[in-house]
Amino acid sequence: MGKYPGSTLLIVFTVLISAGATIAAEETIADTSATQCVEPRPQMCTMDYRPVCATMGDGIEKTFANGCSACSDEEAKSWVEGDCE
Template identity: 45%
Template structure:
């Protein structure tokens, strides 16, 4: 029984790793930031005119009026 439970647990863990993750867009709020720290945590911003652009952080992205929101992580190539 111990081997069967171990195998079941391994299948469960592998199954969890292959599930798609939810993507949450962070919306930029008013007032827009005027000063941001020099942190590098790349985000992929959604532009109000359409398209995407990568910024060094969410703060830097939302400092631009042309950005509506962003996803954490680099933009796909």
Template identity: 40%
Template sequence: MSQTANLRIAAIALTALLSACSALKDSDEGNTGFFQCKSPRPEMCTREYRPVCGHIDTRIESKVRCVTEPCPSGKHQTFGNSCSACANPAVMGYEEGSCESYGK
């Protein structure tokens, strides 16, 4: 095989690899608002910083429920990216951007 053919194959493989990486984002790309975490939950995430505001179900997060006073069933927390937010089993979903940007 010639060197030119090897370079073409390498270029095609690199293009396929890069497009596969960009396809890992949620299928809701282009939508704004709330993104629901999908199953299976991620076990490893990149350290890319694209902050999201995670919506946490406090009933899942804490094993103990208060009985004497009303307890909020949810809270918000900023995560470094959507993968790290959805890796937390108590997170129901997220909005892009930090919680502070939403006033939460």
């Protein structure tokens, strides 16, 4: 280690915090009423029917049985409650 080991740790910490802030900013969506799908994606979901309208990666909307089912689809980006119109 160098003469100032604490400063090296401070630099590493600052870089890591900055990287986290960038990721959080990229996950922000324009429609604040929509729920964002995040990683890791769900592998199993309940079979309850509470329809949601998911926005897919290509911008197309698709109805799913519930939010969990929507986010289990790798193409889904976000969802809002209710059927797609």
